[in-house]
Amino acid sequence: MERDFQLMQWLQVHSYAEAWIGEHHSGGYEIYGRPKLFIATAAERTRYIRLGTGVISLPYLLICQAHTISGGWGLAMAQ
Secondary structure (H helix, E strand, O other), X not given: OHHHHHHHXXXXXXXXXXXXXXXXXXXXXXXXXXXXXXXXXXXXXXXXXEEEEOOOOHHXXXXXXXXXXXOOHHHHHHO
């Protein structure tokens, strides 16, 4: 993960305008189940580069949000 944070910094130094972070459910290369958390941390370490989510799987996102909002009950009800 630290390597990926360094990559975001490198991209910014080399004048890249944006970087897209995918969710690990969307393909074989992405390793982050919650890309928004990675983006939040990368945003702390960069200044100008725009960071965005490449793909977020809607059904999985809804289950995770229900779990978070309910304090754990959402995931139990979905099973």
